[in-house]
Amino acid sequence: MSTSRSAWPRAVGAVAAASLTAAVLAGCAETTSSGSSEGGEGLAYGATKEDYIAAFADVDPIVLQTQSPAPKGSPTGVPVERYLDTVTEWSGGKITFDVAYSNAVAPPAEIDNALVDGRLDLWHIIPQYEPAEYPASTALTDSSFVSVQSALHGPLQSNAWINQVAFDTPEILAEYEDKGLKILLPEYNSGSNGLFCATDRRDLAALNGAQVTASGRSINSEVSALGANPVSIAYTELFEALQRGIADCSVTSFTVGMLGGFLDQTPQVVIDPAAGVAVGWGGMAMSTQAWDSLPLVAQQLLWDSLTVYLESNIEDKILPNTAEGVKAVLAAGGSVHPYADDARSALVTENTRLLDAQRTNPAFDDDDAFVDRIESATAEWESIIAELGYEDVTYDEFAAWYTPEVVDLGDYSTKVYEQIFLPHRPA
Numbered sequence: 001m002s003t004s005r006s007a008w009p010r011a012v013g014a015v016a017a018a019s020l021t022a023a024v025l026a027g028c029a030e031t032t033s034s035g036s037s038e039g040g041e042g043l044a045y046g047a048t049k050e051d052y053i054a055a056f057a058d059v060d061p062i063v064l065q066t067q068s069p070a071p072k073g074s075p076t077g078v079p080v081e082r083y084l085d086t087v088t089e090w091s092g093g094k095i096t097f098d099v100a101y102s103n104a105v106a107p108p109a110e111i112d113n114a115l116v117d118g119r120l121d122l123w124h125i126i127p128q129y130e131p132a133e134y135p136a137s138t139a140l141t142d143s144s145f146v147s148v149q150s151a152l153h154g155p156l157q158s159n160a161w162i163n164q165v166a167f168d169t170p171e172i173l174a175e176y177e178d179k180g181l182k183i184l185l186p187e188y189n190s191g192s193n194g195l196f197c198a199t200d201r202r203d204l205a206a207l208n209g210a211q212v213t214a215s216g217r218s219i220n221s222e223v224s225a226l227g228a229n230p231v232s233i234a235y236t237e238l239f240e241a242l243q244r245g246i247a248d249c250s251v252t253s254f255t256v257g258m259l260g261g262f263l264d265q266t267p268q269v270v271i272d273p274a275a276g277v278a279v280g281w282g283g284m285a286m287s288t289q290a291w292d293s294l295p296l297v298a299q300q301l302l303w304d305s306l307t308v309y310l311e312s313n314i315e316d317k318i319l320p321n322t323a324e325g326v327k328a329v330l331a332a333g334g335s336v337h338p339y340a341d342d343a344r345s346a347l348v349t350e351n352t353r354l355l356d357a358q359r360t361n362p363a364f365d366d367d368d369a370f371v372d373r374i375e376s377a378t379a380e381w382e383s384i385i386a387e388l389g390y391e392d393v394t395y396d397e398f399a400a401w402y403t404p405e406v407v408d409l410g411d412y413s414t415k416v417y418e419q420i421f422l423p424h425r426p427a
Contacts, residue, residue, distance in 0.1 A: 042296035045304070045422060053092035055297045062091075062298060064121040064290070067100040069108070076259065077101070079312035086308045090301055097122075112285070116180045121290040122302075124282045125181070128216060133179075135363035136171040137283075139370070140187070142218040143358060145276040145351050146378050147192070148385075151326075151398040154192045155318045156385045156412055158279070159310060161377040162187040164420050168373055171364050182291040185284035185306050190255040191318040193219070193279045194271035194336070196263070197249035198242070202270055203340035213238060213250040218278035218354055223251060225350035226343055235260065242266055251277055254325030255317055263325055267334020271395060275339060275347040284309065299426040306421055307413045315409055319402060326399035336395035388412060 043055055066084070070077035084097045106114035109129040114120040127134030128141045140162060147158035166172050166186030176183040201207050207226045214223045214230040223230040228249070233241045239262045241247045250257075250266060257263040284306070291299065326336065339347065355371060364370045388411050393401050 042300050042427060045425060049090050052090045052297070052301055056091045056094040059091075059094050059295055059297065062095045062294065064095065064097050065100075065105075065118075066097050066120060066122045067103055067105045069103050069124065070101065072099075072101045076317070078316040079309050082312040082316070083305055083309040086305045087301055090305070091298070095298060095301070108282075112179060112181060115285060115287040115290075118287070118289075120287075122184075122286045123284065125285045126280075126282045127175070128281065131217070134175050135361070136169065136175055136370075137166070137186075138217075139358055139361050139363055140165060140169070140172065140374075141281045142216070142278060143355055143371075143374055144189070144281065145218060145222065145278045146355065146374060147276055147279070148378075148382055149192050149271055149273050149276045150392050151322055151395050151402075152319070152390060152407065153382070153385050153392045155189070155314050156390060156409075157378070157381045158192070159188055159314060160384070160412075160416050160420065161374075161381040162189075162281070163416075164377045164381070165370075165373050167420060167424055168377075169364075169370060171370075176285060177288070180288045182286045182288050183283060184286060184302065185309060187281045187283050188310060188313050189253075189279045189281050189318075190313075191253040191279075191322060192271055193251050193253050193277045194269050195249050195277075196252055196257060196266035197268045197270070198245075198266055199248075200268045200337075201249060202337055202343060204342045204346060207343060210248040211246070213241065213247045213252070215251075216278055216280065219251050221354060222277050222347060222350055225346050227346075238262060239265075253279070253318075253321075255321040258321045258325050258328070263328040264332040267329045267332035269329055269334060269336045269395075270339055271336055272338040272344055272347070275344045275351065277347070296426060303421065303425055304417075307417045310416065311409050311413045315404065315407065319407060320404070322395070323399050323402040326395055330396065330399060384415060385412070388415065 041055070043051055047055075068077045068080045070080070084099065087095050088097070105119050108124070108126045111120065111123055111125050112130070115123065115125070127137035131138040144158065144162065147161070148154045163186050166183075172186065173183065195201065195212070197210070199206075201210055204227050207228045210228040211231050212223045212228045213233045214220050215232060220230040231247060233247060235256070238250060238260050242250060242262045242265045250262075257266070294302075329336065338344065355374070358371050359367050361367045361370070390407070390412070
């Protein structure tokens with residue numbers, strides 16, 4: 001497995017992310033960025049925290065309005081807190097954030113509007129809530145079933161390739177620009193989705209007619225291809241729906257299962273390495289007006305810190321929730337299985353159809369190029385994760401194998417930043 005050690009602190013509750021990984025912010029680029037019209041000279045990639053603090057010495061205090069999807073102190077909000085705390089610390093306290101918790105300013109489907117009208121300066125955006133407004137971004141989300149499905153390689157690969165494709169797809173970037181938004185982090189997820197059921201439903205006979213909670217166009221199609229009936233039930237009502245038998249299964253992740261507290265009711269889990277289902281995604285954006293008003297050094301710090309969020313989302317949310325979720329499933333007498341052959345074949349056939357359909361998607365000038373990009377990036381990042389030396393284990397083994405110390409994401413974060421984010425760094 002990877003042996004280099006990220007410099008980011010692991011303790012949640014202290015000043016999170018007190019220093020970025022040395023390889024990401026103390027890399028080896030030597031060129032100095034030119035100044036912006038709003039705030040003087042920028043810093044070269046590789047600047048230290050001391051360099052950043054010095055560069056902010058003459059910058060007026062900046063307060064950015066943002067929000068968290070979680071209550072203050074909630075584990076769900078840890079990636080948010082680590083990102084914001086890093087930016088504040090590395091700016092010497094010159095950038096601070098006025099945080100509204102539990103989406104108090106705007107619900108997820110309205111965040112883009114809140115960014116444009118000035119209620120928020122920075123926050124998450126979930127384009128699949130408005131597919132007609134973001135057809136290219138939604139097409140990328142709808143294709144996310146191509147990701148690796150394993151417990152460790154899965155989140156590492158899936159949170160990398162999709163950002164590479166997003167930045168390489170002009171239509172996706174244009175969707176944000178046309179709405180007055182600056183995309184920072186195009187996509188992140190909460191881990192692989194699986195089929196979480198009360199009873200064993202691995203083959204088509206067992207799945208036939210089952211009521212399965214699902215959300216998203218691809219997921220609904222995938223559930224139907226398995227012979228089940230997709231039903232829409234709000235996350236807040238999942239526990240009761242599964243407890244009362246209104247739904248037999250849910251397409252969800254271990255993260256959502258842990259947060260919802262229903263894994264003991266759905267201990268029979270199907271996650272198949274050869275047949276994935278789509279996942280829910282979110283991104284991070286600013287209003288273009290707020291972004292353009294920042295001095296260059298502030299833009300660079302916000303950009304350089306993005307892998308703090310991405311890494312924390314994996315190491316503070318996905319991996320521990322997967323480990324604890326598997327423990328809960330095993331304690332309830334369940335396990336994590338692949339599909340039976342007939343169900344796997346049906347799902348693979350449907351996924352092939354869904355991906356092929358993107359080749360005629362009117363959202364893209366060259367839709368063949370979009371799909372080719374997806375296929376190339378997924379294969380590339382599957383290879384990169386293996387080359388970085390990260391060990392992978394089965395889900396049932398992951399519960400006993402995983403501890404925070406056994407997975408060091410330093411090498412991964414450096415590779416993600418330098419290959420995906422560095423080419424787009426403000427200069």
